[in-house]
Amino acid sequence: MELVKLIYVSTVSEAFTLSSFEEIMASAQRHNKENSITGVLYFNHKYFMQYLEGDVSDVESTYSRIVKDVRHYNVKLLDKSMLDSRQFGCWSMAYILQSEILKPLNLYFMDSPDFDPYRLNTQSANEIITELKSYLPLAHLHSGGLSKVYR
Ligand code: FAD
Numbered sequence: 036m037e038l039v040k041l042i043y044v045s046t047v048s049e050a051f052t053l054s055s056f057e058e059i060m061a062s063a064q065r066h067n068k069e070n071s072i073t074g075v076l077y078f079n080h081k082y083f084m085q086y087l088e089g090d091v092s093d094v095e096s097t098y099s100r101i102v103k104d105v106r107h108y109n110v111k112l113l114d115k116s117m118l119d120s121r122q123f124g125c126w127s128m129a130y131i132l133q134s135e136i137l138k139p140l141n142l143y144f145m146d147s148p149d150f151d152p153y154r155l156n157t158q159s160a161n162e163i164i165t166e167l168k169s170y171l172p173l174a175h176l177h178s179g180g181l182s183k184v185y186r
Pocket of ligand 1: 059
């Protein structure tokens with residue numbers, strides 16, 4: 036198996052409705068489990084940043100579906116590279132919603148307390164993904180909205 040990681044950022048489109056996030060997460064959980072893809076999606080109602088890891092062919096086919104999705108646009112690939120071992124092995128797709136506790140992290144990596152992932156480069160994107168992993172349990176507690184945790 037050739038393991039890769041992929042990070043992209045994108046912007047929420049007008050096709051994104053109130054139920055879209057739940058639908059995207061349910062779809063991601065289902066497909067990713069089938070394809071042994073793991074990762075995390077960071078979201079703030081304006082932008083997405085997603086990290087995917089898995090076998091190269093599975094990650095590529097998933098990403099090509101995601102890029103065509105009309106619920107977002109301006110998809111910018113920040114990294115696609117080889118990986119020795121998974122970072123999010125037990126998460127078919129974890130999610131993190133922008134919240135107060137993440138503002139210092141945003142400020143450090145994006146020069147703004149608000150989540151604006153287009154300010155990231157390949158290196159800082161990888162660094163924030165690693166940091167986000169340690170925020171996962173807390174971020175879910177503070178997200179308030181969605182109650183499901185997608186493992
Ligand atoms: P289903 O899972 O059956 O779709 C469920 C419902 O979602 C549909 O009934 C429809 O209402 C809506 N829907 C599905 N596709 C679209 C579309 N292209 N445009 C508008 N509405 C649609 N998929 C993954 O497999 N793994 C991921 O990690 C993943 N992450 C995503 C991250 C983002 C930011 C976005 C926007 C999408 C993501 N998706 C992911 C979803 C992906 O883009 C496809 O929509 C999905 O994989 C299609 O699966 P499906 O055909 O089985 O549809």
